Structures are given as structure tokens and as C-alpha cells.
Amino acid sequence: MQRRGFMKAAVVGAGSVALTFTLGREALAYPAQSGASPYGGLQAADANGLMLPKGFTSRVVARSGQVVGATKHVWHGAPDGGACFADGSGWIYVSNAELGKGAGGVSAVKFDGAGNITGAYPILSGTTDNCAGGASPWNTWISCEEHNKGLCWETDPWGVKPAVSHEAMGVFNHEAAAFDPDRKVVYLTEDEPDGGFYRYTPNAWGNLSAGKLEVLTTDLNWAAVKPKGQDCRKQVNNMYVFNGGEGAYYRNNICYFTTKGDDKVWAYNAATNQLATVYDNDTTANAPLTGVDNITGDPHVGDLFVAEDGGDMEICVITPNDVIAPFVKIVGQDGSEIAGVAFNPAGTRMYFSSQNGTTGTDGGGITYEVTGPFRRSL
Template structure:
């Protein structure tokens, strides 16, 4: 075990509590610093305008307002957050649509074991600004509406069951959701400059129809939100000592830690639920020549790497390694009026999916969804 992993293990083993432990974050490696990518430098742009490391290739799997190959389905505009679900030897990639005025929702791409597209279909419709969300352990997709009176919707990736509005999870500017099966809660981010970091505690795990909405406070306790409906008082204004986060974005849970991003200050956070600590994994003000700006959706890979997509910046998906190095993994060229989102891996971890929300046109109707294949670390 190397020094930084030893120190991290020592902190967890000692039963660290927030604000009660004297070792500072720099002593145990956070935050990540600019360094060389484990995949090497980016090569010149390929035929799809994507700069990738050696050994990786890209393909377009769907374009907004166009029929998906081998199907009769027209792919949605403004593709945003997404994730993959196992489907026999194949998988399903679900993607939100961040369209306004009831034109949002979510769709799915179905792949066989050879990565051929076999179907595409709608799994949620007639909703507004579906931005990010998160998968559940019982194989549903929580699709979140990003507006002041937005809801979370539980959807079926296979498109068989009707999507259900989960009002008990709160009505606010939802962004992402991440399930914690150990504590049996769902963490939620809020895309407001004075937003909160929430958790929903279902009455029965596996059933999101009822439960308590709570928000993280400044002393890292969880306080009940008195009125999850947020009317007339917004949920973020109901708990006086709520900890403020500047523009909550993506969320991803792994091994007792919920990682989430805040775009207002370009940070990646780690809430360690077992130790009840909150750390900054990445801050663009704390490294030289920061490669990651405009933090947005994020996901993880088998090697312990995090992949963070940019909304703005120079249109990159960056990697943050377990050794606390941050570097570009890919860059999309010629699409400066867009944003990258929906980054997710298939179950085998050898194919990455993501979208450029507005593509080369800069319009919601110009969205492009990509697949990257290659020797990802396992």
C-alpha cells in the first residue's frame, strides 16, 4: 500500500468525523492536481472531430431529430444525463432530453452483445428540462427535472412500465441522483447558486413513493425538509443552517462515497457517508493549468477513475485517477457552443457513451450521442 492510500485507510479506520480530525486534506492527497493521463496525450481529431488517446475510436450512435440506425425511432433533442443498464449479453443506454415546456423526457438505445443497435424508444415524455438523474439498484432510471418546481421521475429502461412521478423526493431544481444501498438513501443535487445537497430516505427501500426528504447542514448533519413540495417556500430556504453548494450538477456513488460536482466554483466533492466527511476532490483554483473547467456530469470506472464532462471549458471529458491526477481523456472539436453530458460506461466497462448536447450547430436539435471504445483501465 502506498503512502497516500495508507493515510486514507488510516483516516477511515480511525473513525474520522467532520471537523473533529486534525489531519488536513493535503496530507491525504486531495485535491487532485494537473498531471499526465494514464492513457497518454490526445491525438489529432478523428473523423468525428474527437481527439482521443492512442488505441481509442469513436462512433456516432444517434443524432437529435434523426432516425436511429436499425430502428424507426427519432432521437430526442438536447440529450443530457445518461447511464447504462445490463440487458442479457447486451446493454441499454438511457438519455435525458433537456427540452423545455413539456417537450423533455428520456429515451433509450438498446445494444446487443456486439454493440449493434437493435432498438430505440421513449421511456418518459411530457416533462420539462430533464437534465441528469441516476440509476437505482432495482434497475430503474431516476430522471430529474431542472426547474424550480421540478420533480424526479422513476422510469423503466426497457420501456415496458409507465414512468411514475416521485413527489416525495421533493420539488425543486433537480439535477442528479445517486443511490446508496448501504444507508438505503438517494442523494440529490440542486442546480442553484445557493442550492442544497439532499438525501431521500424511502419508507421502504426499493419503493420511492414515500419517505423523508433531508438536506445536509453546515455541521454535516441531515435535517428534515418540512415541506418537500417547496410551496410557497422553496426547499432550499426551509432549513436555516443548510450547507450551500454553488450549482450542483452530476452525482455518482461508489463504496460509501457520493461524488458530486458544483459548476459555480468548478469543484468535485466527495461525501463519505461512512465517515461523515465532506472533501474537495478537485478545485480548479488549487492546481496549475487546470484542465477541467465547467464541471458537469460524472461517472466512475472499474479502475477507480472518475470521468467528468465539461459544460463549456474546451469541451473535454477529464479523468481523475485514484492517485489524484486530473488530465484530459478526450476533447470534442468544432462544437464550442455545446456541452458534454451523459457520460456512462457499458457493463463490461469497455465502451463509454456521452452526448454533445447541441453538436456542431449550437442548437438543441443538433445534439449528437457518441460511443468511445478502446483499452479502458479495469
């Protein structure tokens, strides 16, 4: 594909016709190529097993099966998707538990303005395989269940309001949710080899209990689907098929999302109704990113950060200058995956988890914080 080549409506089946279309600086990396990181090369692993750029440090926030800091809350196993929420001068980091048979849920860690842990508590329990999700503009966390009868659960990061499920958002193998406040819709990914990319339009913005669910088609239209009953991905013959939908992140008219089956990062431009390949492991020379999974964005300069499920256990940065490079590498944890990448509101601290840690088991999860000179400008 040509650089910054967008896929428009001339599509047949799962194939596509690439058309050249140049965007301004706000459009990130189409397609990204390997290059030097803006943060420099990775240093030797620190005491926590993290290889980081010069000037960055790490700490362990929580370990599965152990009490968090000076709180009484025991951290969950298999930590997965996560997000941060402002809390006065501090913030809250929420984390899913990708555990089966009703053992899943979500926990939260509260920090003060100096980054000290001041609390930890559960905000959802009794669910199954809570994988990724998304933060709403009204400060709730949507925790998505990754199984064929999975639901989207809306949770309160402060743990005050009870969690509630929203069947109208679809009953399927959910992965992530990304909120588009400009069009007042929610984009949803599906973790299936023949999965869809969905758009949910609530009847009232701020209330997810009722609305319209649609799936993207091969001609880049949106077709209505019934949220339950027949499999959502089997209701529309010309559904655009995505191979293993994973993370999703919205910024300035564009929803970025990943597919693990073909190691791609996509960009759906809702303003122009165009679809682009931001990163393609098959076409990038010396490709550093495999096992494409969780994705988030830097709040200052528009860098994307993409985590690996396996691969080299790295989080890679994709810059607006079309460069992709490793930002952090976890060593000695090859039986794990990286998930839950999120920034605190100031963009000075990054959080993420190694789901299975050094043991390679659900009970070995480790949640990290990385602090350092994150970019403020290009």
C-alpha cells in the same frame, strides 16, 4: 487545502476548517493535480471530431432529429444525463432530453452483445428540462427535471412500465441522483447558486413513493425538509450551500458530486460523515477542468470521469493517484456541453452526448460511443 484534507464538522457558514485525514486506495484524488494521463496524450481529432488517446475509436450512435440506426425512433434534442443497464448479453443506454415546456423526456437505445443497435424507443415524454438523474439498484432510471417545480421521474429502461413521479423526493431544481445501497438512501443535487445537497430515505428500499427528505447542514448533520410548498433550500438556516449542484456518483461509501458555480468536485463520505474537495479549479495548477458538470466512475479501477459544460469541451479523468488529465476532447463544438457520460456493464464502451453539437442548438445534439483499452488495473 492539504492533500487528502477532509472537512469535518468544524464549519461556520459556507466556510470550512481543513483537517488532515488519510484514506486507503479506495479514496479517489483529494485533491487532484494536473499530470500525465494514464491513457497518454490526445491524438488528432478523428472523423467524428473527437480527440482520443491512442488505441481508442469513436462512432456516432444517434443525432437529434434523425432516426437511430435501422430503428424507427427519432432521437430527441438536447441529449443530457444518461446511464447504461445490462440487458442479457447486451445493454441499454438511456438519455434525457433537456427540452422545455413539456418537450422533454427520456429515450433509450438497445445494443446486443457485439454493440449493434437493435432498438430505440421513448420511455418518458411530456416533461420539462430533464437534465441529469441516476440509475437505481433495481434497474430503473431516475430522470430529474431542472426547474423550480422539477420532479424526479422513475422510468423503465425497457419501456414496459409507465414512468411515475415522486414528489416525496422534493419539488425543486433537480439535477442528479446517486443511490447508496449501503445506507438505503438517495443523494440529490440542486442546480441553484445557493443549492443544497439532499438525502432521501425511502420508507421501503425499492419503493421511492414515500420517505424522508433531508438536507446537509454546515455542521454536517442532516435536517428534515418538507418536499414541496416552501422552497426546500430555504427551510433550514444552516444549510450547507453548494454553488450549482450538478452530477453525482456513488461508490464504496462515498458520494462524489460536482458544483459548476465554483468548478469543484466533492466527496461526501457517508461512513465517516466527512466532506472533501476532490478537485478545485482555483487551487489546481494548470487546471484542465472548467465548467464542471456530469460525473461517473470506471467500474474497474475507480477512475472518475468528469465532463465539461463548455470549458474546453473535454471529459477529464481523475485517477486514484491524484492525477487529473483530459481523456477526450470534442473539437468544433464550442457552443455545446458534454453530458450523459456512462459505461456499458463490461466497462469497455463509454457513451456521452454533445448536447448542441456543431450547430450550437438543441436540434444539433450528437450521442457518441468510445471504445478502447479502458484500464482493468492500476
